[in-house]
Amino acid sequence: MVASEAPYLAPGTQSIATLSGLAIARGENCLVEDVDGNRFLDIAAGICVNALGHAHPRYREILKAQIDEVTVGSLTTPRRAEALKKVASHTPPGLDRIQLYSGGTEAVEAAMRLAKSHTKKYEFLSFWGGFHGKTAGTLSLIGDGTKNHLGPMMPGAHHAPYAYCYRCPFGLKYPSCGLECAEFVRKVVKHETTGELAAILMEPIQGTAGNIVPPPEFMPAVQAIARENGALLVSDEMICGFGRTGKWFGCEHWGVVPDVVTMGKGLGAGFPVSGLASTDEITRARPWGAPSGSSSSYGGNPMAGAAILAAVTVVEEQGLVENAERVGAHMLRRFRELQEKYPFIGDVRGRGLLIGVELVKDRSSKEPLAKEVCAKLFQECLRRGLISMVYNPNFRVNPPLTIDQGTVDVALGILDEVFGKLACDGGWN
Ligand SMILES: Cc1ncc(COP(=O)(O)O)c(C=O)c1O
Numbered sequence: 001m002v003a004s005e006a007p008y009l010a011p012g013t014q015s016i017a018t019l020s021g022l023a024i025a026r027g028e029n030c031l032v033e034d035v036d037g038n039r040f041l042d043i044a045a046g047i048c049v050n051a052l053g054h055a056h057p058r059y060r061e062i063l064k065a066q067i068d069e070v071t072v073g074s075l076t077t078p079r080r081a082e083a084l085k086k087v088a089s090h091t092p093p094g095l096d097r098i099q100l101y102s103g104g105t106e107a108v109e110a111a112m113r114l115a116k117s118h119t120k121k122y123e124f125l126s127f128w129g130g131f132h133g134k135t136a137g138t139l140s141l142i143g144d145g146t147k148n149h150l151g152p153m154m155p156g157a158h159h160a161p162y163a164y165c166y167r168c169p170f171g172l173k174y175p176s177c178g179l180e181c182a183e184f185v186r187k188v189v190k191h192e193t194t195g196e197l198a199a200i201l202m203e204p205i206q207g208t209a210g211n212i213v214p215p216p217e218f219m220p221a222v223q224a225i226a227r228e229n230g231a232l233l234v235s236d237e238m239i240c241g242f243g244r245t246g247k248w249f250g251c252e253h254w255g256v257v258p259d260v261v262t263m264g265k266g267l268g269a270g271f272p273v274s275g276l277a278s279t280d281e282i283t284r285a286r287p288w289g290a291p292s293g294s295s296s297s298y299g300g301n302p303m304a305g306a307a308i309l310a311a312v313t314v315v316e317e318q319g320l321v322e323n324a325e326r327v328g329a330h331m332l333r334r335f336r337e338l339q340e341k342y343p344f345i346g347d348v349r350g351r352g353l354l355i356g357v358e359l360v361k362d363r364s365s366k367e368p369l370a371k372e373v374c375a376k377l378f379q380e381c382l383r384r385g386l387i388s389m390v391y392n393p394n395f396r397v398n399p400p401l402t403i404d405q406g407t408v409d410v411a412l413g414i415l416d417e418v419f420g421k422l423a424c425d426g427g428w429n
Contacts, residue, residue: 027054042387043399043411048239051266052314053400059310066306080305086312090248092257097283100275100300104238104264105133107274111260112137115199115232117288123156123193126201129209158192160185163214166347174215182221197231204250207239210394211356213349219254232259242266243315246325246352271307320401324352330405334412342419355397368393380418
């Protein structure tokens with residue numbers, strides 16, 4: 001079936017699809033079943049999209065009801081009205097004006113336009129390793145090789161190193177570093193910008209870069225720098241938002257109330273909906289807040305409103321934020337046990353069900369494990385019924401928020417067996 005689709009599918013699809021070659025028939029909670037009837041435990045979860053697990057009964061019920069009523073347009077629907085009220089009850093204090101979009105990058109672009117409208121300035125600062133999307137503006141703000149050969153980039157885009165302590169860009173150690181990375185942000189603003197900084201954009205925990213957890217002082221320090229420069233702080237919560245890290249929003253871990261949060265992925269739990277939330281005052285800024293200034297064709301359509309309502313209702317009713325905190329802590333402990341056992345596990349970090357595991361050739365050089373070895377780990381896991389993102393040495397773990405301890409133990413059991421095979425076979429090099 002994959003082969004029958006292949007001639008018509010353009011290259012460049014997600015690695016997990018290409019490497020697994022799976023054709024999926026159905027899913028249920030943390031399990032997916034392929035068209036041949038093989039069942040897999042899925043701890044990649046559509047890269048943080050699948051917050052509720054596959055085919056959650058309540059999610060299906062709410063979306064089916066909506067599809068029978070109305071599916072098109074931007075007019076208020078009862079489910080969207082209820083959904084926005086619920087979302088606003090969970091966003092950081094004061095950020096209760098919400099606009100909806102269809103994809104993550106679109107929401108971040110909207111946040112950039114909002115920052116320009118509010119500050120009347122045009123420069124942005126973001127971080128090495130940060131990922132914010134692949135459209136022109138967001139591409140300019142990402143801090144990895146995705147943008148290579150796609151230049152020129154947007155004028156006014158500046159970057160600084162993130163607080164990536166395992167591989168500190170300054171070669172320092174926390175806490176004796178005195179948070180040199182934050183001080184460096186201040187220097188970049190001073191020496192590189194033209195005094196027109198509209199916003200600093202950051203992920204409260206970097207997702208795509210490897211679920212990198214900064215020290216607690218980093219985000220507050222960045223917010224102080226934004227304020228010193230009359231710029232907004234945008235917390236890109238596409239991955240961290242909606243319970244993933246054991247809190248509703250990632251910025252809550254650091255005691256920061258940003259000026260704007262962007263959200264997506266778990267927000268619609270599979271339906272392509274994203275959004276941003278900011279204050280009443282900021283969202284009034286023109287042209288963003290002028291009639292049709294912040295809207296789009298599909299943003300907040302009736303299906304999107306229903307998907308958000310379903311997602312937030314299930315997260316609330318099943319206590320999934322608390323589940324992410326509790327089960328995530330268990331999963332982190334289990335990964336730390338594996339780290340004691342296997343020298344090629346260099347670092348384990350995380351918050352809630354957002355966990356990063358760095359696979360290295362050896363712990364002193366910290367050289368990443370070869371991609372080919374990681375691809376073999378992926379196939380060995382797949383053969384044992386586990387879909388994971390272990391194909392990358394910066395192994396990202398982000399299962400559905402509904403996962404329980406027993407299922408975590410099954411997944412970790414498979415990883416233990418596969419890592420054990422790698423240890424015995426001398427690294428497959
Ligand atoms: C933090 C963050 N922002 C924005 C995006 C872009 O989202 P999308 O792929 O829906 O455009 C992503 C995607 O992974 C992300 O992780």
